[in-house]
Amino acid sequence: MSEKANGNEVLKLENITMQFGGVVAINNLSLQVNQGEIVALIGPNGAGKTTAFNCITGVYEPTNGIVYFHGKPIAVNHPQGKMKKAYGGENGSLYANRKPLVYTPDRITHMGIARTFQNIRLFKSQTAFENVLIATHLRCKSNFLTASFRLNMHEEKAMREKSMKLLEIVGLAEEANELATSLPYGKQRRLEIARALATDPTLLLLDEPAAGMNPQETDELGEFIVEIKNRFNLTVFMIEHHMNLVMDISDRIYVLDFGKQIAEGTPEEIQKNPVVIAAYLGVDEE
Amino acid sequence: MNQKKSKLPMIITLALVAAVYVAVFVAEQMLPSTSMVFTVLKKGATYALVAVSMNLLNGFTGIFSLGQAGFMLVGAYVYGIFTIPVAQRASVYQYFDGGLVQFTVPVVVALVMAGLAAAFFAYLIGLPVLRLKSDYLAIATLGFAEIIRAIFQWNGLGPITNGSNMLRAFPNFNDFNIRDAEGNVTVYLSTLIPFLIAGVCILLIVLLINSSYGRALKAVRDDEVAAEAMGINLAHHKQLAFCISSFFAGVGGAMLAMYQTTVQAKSFTSAMTYEILLIVVIGGIGSVSGSVISSFLFVACSEWWLRFLDEKQMIGDFEVPLLRTGFRMVVFSVIIMIVVLFFRRGIMGDKELPDLLSRRLEKKGRAAK
Numbered sequence: 001m002s003e004k005a006n007g008n009e010v011l012k013l014e015n016i017t018m019q020f021g022g023v024v025a026i027n028n029l030s031l032q033v034n035q036g037e038i039v040a041l042i043g044p045n046g047a048g049k050t051t052a053f054n055c056i057t058g059v060y061e062p063t064n065g066i067v068y069f070h071g072k073p074i075a076v077n078h079p080q081g082k083m084k085k086a087y088g089g090e091n092g093s094l095y096a097n098r099k100p101l102v103y104t105p106d107r108i109t110h111m112g113i114a115r116t117f118q119n120i121r122l123f124k125s126q127t128a129f130e131n132v133l134i135a136t137h138l139r140c141k142s143n144f145l146t147a148s149f150r151l152n153m154h155e156e157k158a159m160r161e162k163s164m165k166l167l168e169i170v171g172l173a174e175e176a177n178e179l180a181t182s183l184p185y186g187k188q189r190r191l192e193i194a195r196a197l198a199t200d201p202t203l204l205l206l207d208e209p210a211a212g213m214n215p216q217e218t219d220e221l222g223e224f225i226v227e228i229k230n231r232f233n234l235t236v237f238m239i240e241h242h243m244n245l246v247m248d249i250s251d252r253i254y255v256l257d258f259g260k261q262i263a264e265g266t267p268e269e270i271q272k273n274p275v276v277i278a279a280y281l282g283v284d285e286e
Numbered sequence: 287m288n289q290k291k292s293k294l295p296m297i298i299t300l301a302l303v304a305a306v307y308v309a310v311f312v313a314e315q316m317l318p319s320t321s322m323v324f325t326v327l328k329k330g331a332t333y334a335l336v337a338v339s340m341n342l343l344n345g346f347t348g349i350f351s352l353g354q355a356g357f358m359l360v361g362a363y364v365y366g367i368f369t370i371p372v373a374q375r376a377s378v379y380q381y382f383d384g385g386l387v388q389f390t391v392p393v394v395v396a397l398v399m400a401g402l403a404a405a406f407f408a409y410l411i412g413l414p415v416l417r418l419k420s421d422y423l424a425i426a427t428l429g430f431a432e433i434i435r436a437i438f439q440w441n442g443l444g445p446i447t448n449g450s451n452m453l454r455a456f457p458n459f460n461d462f463n464i465r466d467a468e469g470n471v472t473v474y475l476s477t478l479i480p481f482l483i484a485g486v487c488i489l490l491i492v493l494l495i496n497s498s499y500g501r502a503l504k505a506v507r508d509d510e511v512a513a514e515a516m517g518i519n520l521a522h523h524k525q526l527a528f529c530i531s532s533f534f535a536g537v538g539g540a541m542l543a544m545y546q547t548t549v550q551a552k553s554f555t556s557a558m559t560y561e562i563l564l565i566v567v568i569g570g571i572g573s574v575s576g577s578v579i580s581s582f583l584f585v586a587c588s589e590w591w592l593r594f595l596d597e598k599q600m601i602g603d604f605e606v607p608l609l610r611t612g613f614r615m616v617v618f619s620v621i622i623m624i625v626v627l628f629f630r631r632g633i634m635g636d637k638e639l640p641d642l643l644s645r646r647l648e649k650k651g652r653a654a655k
Contacts, residue, residue: 059511059515104514104519105514106516106518106519106520109514110517114515115515117512117515121509121511121512121515123505123508123509124509125507125572126501126504126505126508130501133501134501134502134513134516134518137499137501137517137518138516138517138518140498142498144494144499144530147494147498147499148490148493148494148497148499149493150497152498156497156498159498198516199516
């Protein structure tokens with residue numbers, strides 16, 4: 001496959017396999033997210049959705065495959081050493097002569113991928129405002145000396161204004177000085193999104209943004225995601241279990257089951273797809 | 287705008303600090319210089335600086351390091367080596383032909399050099415060690431502190447470090463006193479100067495903590511995974527905190543050298559690190575003002591207030607039982623146990639003095655309405 005982007009694709013996973021010891025968490029996953037799209041990744045619990053996110057953001061090093069971001073590889077690997085024998089995925093020899101490439105999560109965030117977490121990970125001892133402010137640090141140009149001696153007044157002021165603006169956009173201006181963990185659950189989710197936006201991303205990864213929300217909150221969240229997508233010219237890739245939300249706002253959907261992609265398409269196509277219904281939607285629990 | 291806080295508590299705090307400095311200066315001119323108060327104040331200021339530097343690591347960055355005594359040792363030696371007057375070197379380095387270093391630098395320069403040397407050692411140690419987490423990191427740094435101690439006692443380095451013999455005759459706190467032609471002291475500064483050195487250093491640490499970098503360090507402490515996902519380079523920021531903390535531990539070590547008037551590597555044991563750790567825990571992990579307050583309390587207790595426990599005491603004809611040499615440490619340990627059991631968050635928790643004042647003012651304001 002060519003490494004040239006068609007100018008439109010933001011994120012592309014090519015034959016990604018993630019294997020932990022003997023367990024193949026993701027097997028040969030290929031997908032693509034285009035500029036301005038909202039793409040959802042769905043699947044039953046344990047299907048490997050969050051693992052896929054962790055491979056994209058550099059938390060895990062994929063066992064095999066390539067991740068492209070704006071056409072540039074950000075992770076390349078093939079089974080090496082012991083993994084060569086133990087490898088249980090497909091296409092194990094496809095990238096054997098490519099040089100492995102690993103970036104730490106902070107480098108990947110610098111490039112423009114921001115994320116939220118499934119189990120909220122706010123900075124516990126900090127206020128809502130400080131949580132957002134911390135996320136502006138990565139674009140800060142001053143070093144620790146100029147920052148300590150307050151020689152970066154302009155930058156500091158700009159950082160503070162930007163953080164306050166983001167809090168206003170997500171509707172948390174009133175709670176700016178409250179401890180992040182004392183906010184109600186829904187607001188913590190919004191705060192996490194504000195914090196991710198503060199890193200100036202082009203691609204936003206949302207890991208179950210509506211988890212634990214009631215139907216009304218979920219609807220509001222859907223509108224909110226579309227709104228920030230348009231406002232910040234973002235591309236959104238999200239994991240979600242609330243089917244209403246997924247069907248309402250996503251342009252395309254990928255379905256994972258047991259680490260393998262079983263379907264891809266528009267919400268209408270996915271709803272009708274018998275494989276998906278069998279694997280996921282059609283499971284009768286009673 | 288609700289994010290603007292009232293400046294009043296901050297002003298009150300600064301006024302308090304200024305008052306303390308004035309009080310120290312006045313007391314020094316009035317009271318006899320042999321008074322126990324000054325011993326406590328000098329050692330307290332030294333320990334306050336080291337405790338705050340340790341708090342920067344343990345409290346604000348979440349790195350549990352036990353190498354503080356090692357970095358203090360480096361600072362103390364660098365200060366001693368470069369400030370012993372050339373005329374005295376022959377007698378100090380009597381077993382090493384007067385030593386290799388045959389020049390001196392001004393005290394201020396030596397203090398900065400002490401810090402830089404400690405920071406340099408920290409940088410080297412940090413490269414392999416900072417990959418470790420919590421207890422493992424503590425053990426590794428503890429080990430390195432012991433190694434540093436052994437190296438400085440090594441006879442092979444004798445021409446520089448004087449081996450296991452002590453360094454002495456370098457300028458100490460008493461040399462800051464201003465004397466007239468006959469050698470009588472006209473203005474006492476021997477307590478104010480350590481206060482000033484510690485004050486400036488602690489101010490620098492506070493400025494760092496409240497800068498963008500300080501916020502990033504707190505983020506690393508709260509949640510490493512989230513901090514990294516927000517673009518904070520963990521290795522870089524941890525190394526930064528480690529070096530800066532060690533810099534000030536080195537300056538603190540130089541101050542300790544001045545306080546003791548002699549330096550010997552064997553006194554910088556891990557027990558010293560534990561003393562500092564205790565101060566940090568008692569003061570409140572993550573509170574600069576807590577560390578400062580508790581270091582003065584700690585030094586006052588161990589050097590002064592609890593001294594009577596080591597001597598025979600008579601109440602009338604009754605001899606108080608148990609009091610004998612060493613009993614002070616027993617009582618001290620009990621106090622520490624009580625603090626750890628019942629006041630786990632320390633004197634200040636993770637709050638600073640202005641925070642507490644502003645809460646007090648708010649309460650008053652509400653009552654007035």
